Amino acid sequence: METGFRALSTAAGAMVLVIIVAIAIFLISKAVPALQANTENFLSYKAWFPNDAEPKFGIAALAFGTVLTSIIALIVAVPIALGIALFLSHYAPKRLANPLGFIIDLLAAVPSVVFGLWGRDVFRVPVQDFSVWLNKYFSWLPIFGGDGPFGRSILLGSLVLAIMVLPIVTSLSREVFQQTPLMNEEAALALGATKWEMIRTAVVPYGKPGVIAAIMLGLGRALGETIALALTLGIVFNISFNLIESGGNSIAANIANTFGEANATGRGALIASGLVLFAITLVVNMAARAIIYRRREFRDSAA
Amino acid sequence: MSLLEKEVPGVVMTPDNIRSKKLPWAVDLGVAVVALIVAAAVVLGLGLGNWVLVVVVGIVFYLAGMFAAATRVEGRRSARNRLWKTLIYAACILAILPLASVVWTLVSKGAARLDGEFFGTSMNNIGARDPNGGAYHAIIGTLEQVGLATLMAVPLGVLGAIYLVEYGRGKFALTVRFFVDVMTGIPSIVAGLFILAFWVLIVSPWFNNGTPRFSGFAASLALTVLMLPTIVRSTEEMLRLVPGPLREGAYALGVPQWKTIVKVVLPTALPGIVTGVMLAVARAAGETAPVLLVAGGAAAINFDPFAGNQSSLALYVYQQAGDASRFAPERAWTAALTLVALVLILTIAAKLLARRNRLT
Numbered sequence: 001m002e003t004g005f006r007a008l009s010t011a012a013g014a015m016v017l018v019i020i021v022a023i024a025i026f027l028i029s030k031a032v033p034a035l036q037a038n039t040e041n042f043l044s045y046k047a048w049f050p051n052d053a054e055p056k057f058g059i060a061a062l063a064f065g066t067v068l069t070s071i072i073a074l075i076v077a078v079p080i081a082l083g084i085a086l087f088l089s090h091y092a093p094k095r096l097a098n099p100l101g102f103i104i105d106l107l108a109a110v111p112s113v114v115f116g117l118w119g120r121d122v123f124r125v126p127v128q129d130f131s132v133w134l135n136k137y138f139s140w141l142p143i144f145g146g147d148g149p150f151g152r153s154i155l156l157g158s159l160v161l162a163i164m165v166l167p168i169v170t171s172l173s174r175e176v177f178q179q180t181p182l183m184n185e186e187a188a189l190a191l192g193a194t195k196w197e198m199i200r201t202a203v204v205p206y207g208k209p210g211v212i213a214a215i216m217l218g219l220g221r222a223l224g225e226t227i228a229l230a231l232t233l234g235i236v237f238n239i240s241f242n243l244i245e246s247g248g249n250s251i252a253a254n255i256a257n258t259f260g261e262a263n264a265t266g267r268g269a270l271i272a273s274g275l276v277l278f279a280i281t282l283v284v285n286m287a288a289r290a291i292i293y294r295r296r297e298f299r300d301s302a303a
Numbered sequence: 304m305s306l307l308e309k310e311v312p313g314v315v316m317t318p319d320n321i322r323s324k325k326l327p328w329a330v331d332l333g334v335a336v337v338a339l340i341v342a343a344a345v346v347l348g349l350g351l352g353n354w355v356l357v358v359v360v361g362i363v364f365y366l367a368g369m370f371a372a373a374t375r376v377e378g379r380r381s382a383r384n385r386l387w388k389t390l391i392y393a394a395c396i397l398a399i400l401p402l403a404s405v406v407w408t409l410v411s412k413g414a415a416r417l418d419g420e421f422f423g424t425s426m427n428n429i430g431a432r433d434p435n436g437g438a439y440h441a442i443i444g445t446l447e448q449v450g451l452a453t454l455m456a457v458p459l460g461v462l463g464a465i466y467l468v469e470y471g472r473g474k475f476a477l478t479v480r481f482f483v484d485v486m487t488g489i490p491s492i493v494a495g496l497f498i499l500a501f502w503v504l505i506v507s508p509w510f511n512n513g514t515p516r517f518s519g520f521a522a523s524l525a526l527t528v529l530m531l532p533t534i535v536r537s538t539e540e541m542l543r544l545v546p547g548p549l550r551e552g553a554y555a556l557g558v559p560q561w562k563t564i565v566k567v568v569l570p571t572a573l574p575g576i577v578t579g580v581m582l583a584v585a586r587a588a589g590e591t592a593p594v595l596l597v598a599g600g601a602a603a604i605n606f607d608p609f610a611g612n613q614s615s616l617a618l619y620v621y622q623q624a625g626d627a628s629r630f631a632p633e634r635a636w637t638a639a640l641t642l643v644a645l646v647l648i649l650t651i652a653a654k655l656l657a658r659r660n661r662l663t
Contacts, residue, residue, distance in 0.1 A: 005561035006470055012462030013471060013479045016535070019528060020482055023493065026500040083394025091391055100395065102654065107402050109582075109650040111589025113620045114405065114639045120624065121632065122408050123401075126355075133352055163401045170398075194384035217488060224490020226592040227621055252492045256592055256621075267499070274496040278489070285488035289481060 020282075027275040034268025042272065047237045048254060050269035051262060057269045059251060059276055061237045066250040066277070069154055069229065070222035072243070073161035078215055080162075081169035088170075089177035090199060101174065108167035116231030119160035120152070124232070127156045131244035146245040152234040154248035160232050161225055165218040172217065176210030177203055209291050216288035220281045226252035251277045326369075326376045326385075334372055338364035362393065413640025415633045422641075426602040426619075431628040438638045440604040441619035445645075447608045448519050448598070448615055449588050452526035457580055459527075460534030461569075467535070468542040469564055480539075486532040491525075495593030498525040503597050517599035519608030522615065525593035530583040537579025541572040574656055581653035585646045591617040616642045 035042055037055050045058025084104065088097045131150035138144040180203045188198040204211075230253040234246035255270045262270060342361035346352055366386060373382035421437040429436035467480055498521050507516045545568050553563040569576075594600070594615045600622055601612035614622075616638055623635035 002559050002561050005564070009462045009466035009470055012459050013466035013476070015459060016463065016479055016483050016486055016531065019531070020486060020489075022501065023489070023497040023528075026497055026505070027493075030500040030504065080394045080398055083391045084398055087391045087395050091388065103402065104398070105654070106647060106650060107398075109585055109589070109646055110405065111591070111617055111642055111646060113589070113591045113617045113624075114409070114643055117620060117624050117635055117639055118405050118408055121412075121636075122404065133356075137351075166398060194380055196384040196387040197380065199387075220488040220490075224488075224492060226490070226492040227617075231621070231624055252490060252592070255492055255496070256595060259596060267504075271496050271500055274493050278493045278496075281488060281490055281493070282485065285485045286481075288488075289484045292484075293481065 023278060024275075027271055027278060030268050031272035031275050032268075034265050035272055037265050038269070046239060048258065048269070050266040055265050055269065059273050061239050062249055062251045062254050062273060063276065064239045065154070065233070065248050066223055066252070066280075068241075069158045069161055069233070069248065069250055070219055072154065072158035073165055073222045074215060074219055076159060077162040077165045077218065078169060081166050081214075081218075082173055082211065084166075084170045085173035085177055086199060086203075088174045090195070090203065101171070104167050104170050107163075108171070112164060112225060113227045113231075115160055115164055116228035119156060119228060119232040123160065124151055124156055127151070127153075127159060131155060134244055143241050143243045146242050149246050150244050152232060152246050152248075153242075153244050154233070155243045157229050157233045157248055157250075158243075160228050161222050164225060164228060165222050168221055169214045169218040172214035173207065173211050176207040176214070180206045209295055213288040213291040216284055216291070220284045220288065223284065224252055224277060224281050225250075226256050229253040230256040323378075323381070324376050326373050330372055330376075331369060334368040335361075335365050338362075338368050366390075409636065409640045409643055412633070412636035414637075416637035417640070421634070421637055425604045427604070429602070431626075433628075434630045436630070436634060438616060438619050438634070438641065440601065441614040441616045441638065442641070443604060443606060444519055444522075444594075444598070444601075444608075444613040444615040445588055445617070445642075447606075448523045448526060448594065448613065449584055451520060451523035451608060452530055452587055453580065453584055455523065456527045456530040456534055456583065460531050460580075460583075461538050461576065463531070463535045464538035464542055465564055465568075467539050469560070469568070483532045483535045483539075487536065489528070490592075491529055491590045492592040492596070494525045494528040495596035497528065498522075498593065498597045516610070517597060517612045518610060519598050519605070519613035521597035522594045522613065523608065525597055526587040526590060529590060529593070530587050533583040533586065534579055537582065538572070538576050541575030541579065542568060544575070545571045574659070578653045578657040581649050581656070585649040585653070588649070589617055589642060589646050591615075591621050594618045595621065616645070 034050065034055070038050075038057060039054050040056045040058055042058050044060050045056065046061040048057045048062075049055065050057040084100075088101050088104075092100060128151045131144075131153060132148075134144045135146065135148070135150065139146075184202040184206065185198055188202040189195075193201060229250050233248040233250065233253055235249050235253070235257060236247035237249060238247065240247065251273050255274060258266070259270060339357070339361040342364050343357045346357045346360055366389060369389070370382050370386050373385050377385075420435055422442070423439055424435065424437035425440035426436045426438075427440075463479075463483070467476060467483075470476075471479065502521045502524055503517060504515050507518065507521070508514060510516075549567055549571060550563055553567045554560070558566070594613075595618050598615065598618070599612035600614045600618050602614075605611050605613050620635050620638045620642060623631045623638065626635075
């Protein structure tokens with residue numbers, strides 16, 4: 001009985017490794033036939049016609065859009081998330097910090113399709129106005145150039161993505177900031193530091209690896225986000241740094257959008273693009289976790 | 304030379320003089336008002352933008368003015384302290400805005416179709432001109448898929464956590480733990496593609512005369528992949544909180560380890576485990592992409608998760624959002640409201656349960 005139970009639980013633990021390996025194996029096995037049928041270079045071709053008699057598809061534009069939207073989302077979300085994390089861990093009175101932290105956690109629980117719907121139906125209007133304004137005064141910057149139409153742009157997708165990444169970065173950074181040894185904080189204050197100086201010299205250096213890991217986990221989430229981007233991006237296959245003109249696409253959004261009309265090769269092509277996404281997110285997540293694991297006190301508590 | 308010896312003649316050492324100077328709050332408020340007025344004058348006077356820009360420019364002016372005033376009265380270091388404090392408070396308010404907007408839109412737009420018909424009918428035979436139609440089939444789909452996924456993920460996840468806490472030692476256990484954490488970051492669309500490649504395209508033809516078949520069960524497999532790491536991680540944390548003396552007491556009475564785990568450790572950690580499971584269920588109920596890829600979506604009611612297309616609430620929202628019908632947005636928003644209500648009730652219940660948990 002003892003050995004049986006032990007073997008059972010060990011098998012359950014090993015299941016995680018089995019699943020990760022199985023994901024790689026099955027995705028590769030379905031992607032290879034499609035890649036062999038592809039008549040263009042998968043990595044550099046910028047369009048997606050896998051269902052034609054001569055399949056032509058490549059992920060250059062998709063990968064570019066995925067990375068661009070994720071990075072802009074992080075640029076917007078990280079400073080705000082760190083601000084909230086510091087507020088929750090060091091500024092807010094406890095009576096306010098707990099409910100506010102609770103609300104941020106609820107933000108993480110809202111399904112992505114709801115954010116997508118909200119981004120498309122509600123948030124698009126102010127972002128469109130903002131885009132027109134940016135275009136009027138800053139069109140000399142290439143990223144804000146163009147003649148429109150504005151609206152379902154990379155900017156909109158990135159901002160919606162930023163809202164979705166925010167709770168992850170916040171909750172992890174908050175936990176890390178809370179773990180700063182009280183001694184370090186008190187020592188800084190005793191030397192006459194103001195509160196901000198205390199945070200800069202005691203809290204931030206201590207939490208830095210945890211914050212970096214939190215940002216990378218947020219990046220992993222942003223890279224894999226599907227439905228919110230499928231609903232808010234303009235779905236255009238090109239590589240352009242213009243943020244405000246309608247356009248943009250991402251690997252995951254493309255899978256959701258074109259899966260419906262895909263034939264066998266088309267499905268294989270989508271699986272191949274999913275394989276690339278899997279590889280990217282696996283690397284990002286493993287790097288983030290490796291950083292967390294170097295600090296035992298972070299590993300044992302950070303979610 | 305101490306501060307006391309530097310004393311300026313004529314200044315008496317009263318408490319007011321020893322204390323560092325503070326910027327009066329009235330000045331702070333005055334700076335804010337002036338900043339807002341100046342910003343309004345500049346922005347609206349030059350016709351640069353609307354009230355949003357006024358607020359943004361006003362905040363920038365306020366920060367600059369407050370920094371200058373505080374530097375004069377309190378010194379540069381204290382002024383910088385104030386500046387960052389204001390920025391951190393502003394970040395919080397900025398983050399609440401989108402959430403408030405989402406909640407407000409959900410309630411105001413979702414209430415339109417919140418009627419009995421929405422919860423009692425499906426989308427079968429609902430054309431583009433029909434204002435009715437409902438999400439009954441989608442709710443059935445969500446419940447069945449998430450239920451099946453929970454049935455698979457909970458035993459697997461709890462056993463995995465038991466391995467990590469009670470049995471796992473050495474390199475292999477560390478590897479498993481590391482990859483559990485990595486697996487939490489796998490995008491849901493990749494889990495969907497995995498089940499598509501593995502179950503729908505390779506395994507399901509065996510049961511269906513050689514043709515691949517979408518099913519609700521495939522969706523629950525994908526949701527299992529997504530739920531598993533969350534459950535392992537939260538259960539592991541709870542099992543670690545169970546006091547060692549409880550286990551030792553059982554061992555001392557001659558109870559074998561497996562029986563100790565089943566009869567002592569698990570019951571002690573149960574409330575925490577349930578909390579973790581509920582959070583994982585809430586997360587899975589909101590997933591759209593895997594259901595889209597392997598359950599296919601359907602307009603009609605399908606009670607059988609093992610055969611034929613099924614829909615789910617999240618997928619229903621996505622499909623109605625993409626529908627050209629004039630009545631589709633209303634249905635999408637009501638379904639979104641239902642979905643969010645379901646997810647939030649689960650999440651809030653889980654958190655309240657966690658608060659009553661004696662272990663933490």
